[in-house]
Amino acid sequence: MWQHHALDSMDQITLTAVRGIPLIRPGDDLTGIMLAMLKHNGIALRSGDVLAFTSKIVSKAEGRFVKLAEVIPTARAHWVAAQCHKDPRLVQVILDESESVSRVRPGLLIVRHRLGFVCANAGVDCSNVSADNPAAETVLLLPADPDASAGYLRQQIEDAERVHIGVVIVDSHGRPHRMGAVGVAVGAAGVPALQDWRGKPDLFGHPLASTKVGLADEIASAASLLFGQAAEGLPVVLVRGVPFELHEGCAGELVRPRELDLFQ
């Protein structure tokens, strides 16, 4: 059972990794498995809870694998591959997931993903992807539509548990200006991904001029502290106590439109 604390619950957030989730294969019932493990851990979902999933586990359930042996790189992929010193077949997979190339350097390929966010390798993952045959050179794409995936997971969980929850799908992105990757939301449902506090008075009654906050990204970073370590295999984190009302929202809100991006 969930503990009640002496402290006001509005002032406390608890992040709990859902233990015991096995390696997920294409077609697995991710929601059913996750709910079974929650029950196994003695946790009952409540309205207001947010579930954070690694993008990897969602992609695996959706079968977003690509076998490099089946990829025929174009001339453009060969050209980009020569600049970043990567396998031209992998580069082709990355380009297929991308709207445009942002930066290329030896060892580095940063693109604008077709969903708008700027990240290395279009989120294509070359690690931890093939339990059956590590030699098969299989890579894993992000979910085709992570906001839709989040919405589907949310609907399934809400229908099964009769609670109102939020879902965030988390990938790890490097950043301009700062070292180290951090968890960001690539998909979201039922959470205000971008919270706008403009106009809300500050402590002394002045209206705040600019206070858009990337709440879903902050949730994603928080959850990443628990599923961060690859060898641990903790791909779902329950976030309880977020101090704001859940309502509709999607990770698409967090993508800065080109015309507002001064660092393209």
Added chain:
Amino acid sequence: MWQHHALDSMDQITLTAVRGIPLIRPGDDLTGIMLAMLKHNGIALRSGDVLAFTSKIVSKAEGRFVKLAEVIPTARAHWVAAQCHKDPRLVQVILDESESVSRVRPGLLIVRHRLGFVCANAGVDCSNVSADNPAAETVLLLPADPDASAGYLRQQIEDAERVHIGVVIVDSHGRPHRMGAVGVAVGAAGVPALQDWRGKPDLFGHPLASTKVGLADEIASAASLLFGQAAEGLPVVLVRGVPFELHEGCAGELVRPRELDLFQ
């Protein structure tokens, strides 16, 4: 007392806002006030805990106020102010805190802070800063050396409580490519700000190629979920259960050197 869970404590992180901290004034004993409020809330610190402070409360304790009436803008400040439509005296304060100007647009001034991080207005804060006289046009700078501030807070707390803890000082930064500000670490002590997991095997035994993680930034974002709302006035958050060993570290590790920043 800390609860023992059915769950392994390595799988759970608890974020608790320290309630009851009053408005802080220059020269206040921030450590003493915070420790008194922790005790008042029935919380005993433990080794491994991390305390996250808003940069604002640390700056206030350090008296980092500047009265705009006492600032005489240079010609350069007037020139930049004309481009960003800001008060030339405020621009002078920002330039004094900056190494260089990164982007200027109407309403926007992004600089490389003298400590290396790229952010709007050099972190100079025009809200919530003057309880005594809101009309005095007083602004608040970041701490002069936030890593040193974090180290000082850590030392004071460790000496008083005889525990080994980490301290993170958090500001809220906007980001290239993504909408919404998120909490980032501008100061840190006793936490591995940038964790390097390169060489660690993944689930299938492959060494991970690139897994530097901005742990202190993820902690900062997590804590920001609780102190995010300006009117709430919750400037210190206890982070318990971070699943990695505390050791020396500073927020300076998170500053991407110019030569590695492809989005200058």
